[in-house]
């Protein structure tokens with residue numbers, strides 16, 4: 001039985017190969033889009049487990065908070081460590097659009113405790129203590145910048161900001177590895193010095209001792225600054241991230257709709273192939289019925305062939321995506337740190353192929369089953 | 382040749398199912414392409430239509446966005462009088478704007494997003510006649526006006542709503558349109574009120590002027606250089622300024638190109654299948670035509686035409702599928718100001734042309750090898766085929 | 768110009784199948800006079816169709832020379848041969864080979880597209896050809912709406928519409944019932960007598976062959992003449 005299905009599938013080798021390739025290319029695209037969707041979800045998920053909360057100006061991130069808030073937030077019960085940060089949004093001087101790097105000025109001392117999900121190169125944070133302009137760069141970001149700009153550890157690089165009018169010069173001291181692979185971290189006191197000591201902070205990270213204390217800390221911090229000159233908004237890392245994603249617009253819906261169009265296209269190609277096969281085998285199916293094969297059995301044979309072809313397409317397309325989008329190998333230039341195939345995206349791709357195979361095979365199979373033996377035998381042309 | 386083409390067209394109808402399925406596949410490609418490009422075009426058109434070629438924006442040097450620009454009143458007063466800009470009986474028409482980013486929740490309670498609040502004086506309306514407020518209202522005190530598309534994208538921005546940002550509640554007294562220009566994504570507030578609220582007294586972010594002639598931009602910059610107060614300022618055209626903020630569109634075009642390419646490949650392979658079958662089923666007809674004296678080239682062209690026609694029809698269907706998104710409102714992040722820009726999908730006739738072209742190309746490329754096979758097959762082999 | 772319309776001189780035809788080569792025609796020579804109606808008979812596989820294809824210029828001999836109407840067609844290039852075919856020969860197939868999606872009229876018009884005739888001139892020629900085969904009232908019908916005999920007559924109209932000097936028919940009655948076959952043969956005869964067309968017809972049917980002016984037997988690649 002299986003042998004027969006396999007042999008049938010390869011009777012028109014060229015057509016089968018073309019169909020498999022077509023399904024493969026489209027499923028590869030679909031997998032890519034699924035990766036995009038799941039990378040967003042995973043990012044949120046990983047943020048969901050975090051014990052960090054963010055405190056920003058109540059109006060928006062573009063308003064600064066006073067440096068003095070550092071100690072006040074640290075004094076809130078259950079807060080273990082506080083770090084003041086400023087988003088620099090670094091771009092390489094003269095090549096503003098070339099590389100995306102999230103360059104952040106941060107208080108140096110709390111770094112290690114705050115970012116326990118990052119692995120810093122041993123000794124690099126100590127080196128930063130001795131070097132005002134020192135910076136640590138994500139390993140992947142360095143790799144890309146090395147390729148494009150020849151960056152190396154030990155080099156001094158000039159960066160500009162879309163927000164601040166000064167340029168900064170950073171001395172690359174070492175690397176780190178963690179969820180955000182586009183990060184460049186430098187000392188906030190250096191930025192303060194460059195800006196003439198305004199004592200301003202963009203946002204605070206605060207670490208809470210236990211997950212159940214997070215809502216309380218958020219409330220307490222905001223209550224403390226209510227009705228002050230600079231009111232605050234404190235939220236979880238996940239909520240903070242969600243608002244960034246929300247600003248990207250309805251991209252996820254768009255991606256989903258395009259995904260549907262892709263599935264429709266795969267279905268058209270596969271169904272067309274199976275309709276052609278059915279037409280060619282009309283007589284043969286009638287002959288098989290004469291030999292005693294039931295309608296059902298012939299339909300099963302036919303649909304199995306269809307499923308086999310789509311699954312072979314999936315093996316190439318989804319398989320290719322699994323090989324290409326391996327964890328840590330592919331991150332869309334640092335912008336999508338979780339861009340890789342997960343078991344669930346792989347399964348989705350395979351399920352789509354299975355569904356396409358079933359539907360593509362079913363319509364001609366049903367039509368064939370309805371046809372009488374005599375009719376089938378007559379249609380020799 | 383007309384008869385041969387008729388021959389091809391009629392054959393498309395004979396194998397309707399196969400034609401329709403191939404055509405629908407191509408339609409998907411073209412529809413996806415158009416939707417993505419309509420999105421990009423929507424963003425691009427903000428940059429292309431905002432302001433007019435004579436409008437210029439004056440910002441603090443070293444910044445490329447209003448977000449990070451600060452112009453003290455003394456500098457603004459002086460810049461206002463350097464000349465070369467349009468005037469009316471009340472003096473030079475110079476709009477002093479304060480650009481503030483606030484965060485508001487979504488109407489459906491989703492995660493909040495950033496948007497622009499622009500502090501404006503009456504001059505803002507003089508220089509931007511395209512801004513039309515319902516009932517001609519002006520922001521004053523805690524009364525504010527809101528770009529119409531924003532009311533659907535953020536909570537509390539309907540007329541009559543009270544919205545809280547900064548240190549107090551504001552009343553939404555009207556919506557405004559601006560011919561699809563960037564202003565439609567903004568909330569406009571009385572300048573002194575927002576200066577006080579945001580602790581930005583005696584500063585603005587930008588000055589908007591209209592030059593007398595395009596060449597005056599250089600002269601204006603030279604004038605600004607001359608005084609210590611205005612040395613820190615620079616002018617550029619409003620068009621250039623907003624064009625610099627359409628990076629998302631370029632990204633969309635690249636991504637759209639990638640998606641379209643892969644999909645075209647998939648659809649092209651499908652078309653190839655269809656055409657190989659067509660060429661195979663009609664081998665004897667091809668042999669007959671050749672025996673009658675039709676050359677290989679005619680056969681090649683005829684089948685290429687047939688396949689391109691499927692593609693073109695698919696392209697046309699794709700255009701029809703995509704057309705309804707034209708004018709649909711949506712929003713995206715402006716990567717310079719980190720605020721949301723509201724815009725609408727925009728499908729231009731040129732894009733439809735390109736869509737049709739892609740359809741035709743997918744058909745022609747997919748049909749090329751089969752057509753070549755048909756043309757190259759020896760006459761006798763074709764005639765013998767069953 | 769000699770009296771011979773077609774001259775086949777020392778033609779040998781080999782077919783290569785896999786590595787092995789089969790000789791179908793061996794040093795065959797044949798003269799077909801102008802106005803001849805030649806019936807070609809012989810057992811299956813003897814090379815009748817092969818010879819006809821060579822005369823029609825849709826196949827090339829391995830060696831030897833074929834001249835039709837003063838023009839040597841052996842060794843002609845692809846394009847030149849196609850052009851020559853469209854002017855000089857009319858081919859009638861056993862299975863008619865009409866284009867199913869074209870009407871009788873359009874099928875007959877097809878070869879005229881290769882000429883520089885105007886639309887009106889083409890119309891005149893087509894109607895004339897259909898008239899000769901007695902099917903002017905069926906011009907708008909599609910092949911599937913015609914009987915086998917009618918289809919073959921449309922095919923004959925298509926073959927004569929460019930007014931070729933040589934008509935080649937491969938078992939034109941092979942798929943027809945006796946009555947239709949008779950009509951087709953009568954038509955061919957008329958074309959030969961009235962319109963002075965030179966015809967070469969392959970057939971297995973002695974009754975069909977009897978309608979010709981000359982019968983040739985092809986056996987093992989060689990010709991044997993029999994009086995008609």
Ligand SMILES: Nc1ncnc2c1ncn2[C@@H]1O[C@H](COP(=O)(O)OP(=O)(O)OP(=O)(O)O)[C@@H](O)[C@H]1O
Pocket residue numbers: 761782783784791809810811812813814815816817818
């Ligand atoms: N393209 C080809 N390749 C290989 N062998 C061929 C080819 N065409 C013809 N032959 C062989 O040449 C021989 C003569 O074929 P041909 O078709 O001329 O015979 P025929 O006399 O027309 O027979 P029939 O009466 O059955 O039509 C046969 O043995 C056939 O197998």
Ligand SMILES: [Mg+2]
Pocket residue numbers: 815816817937
């Ligand atoms: Mg034969």
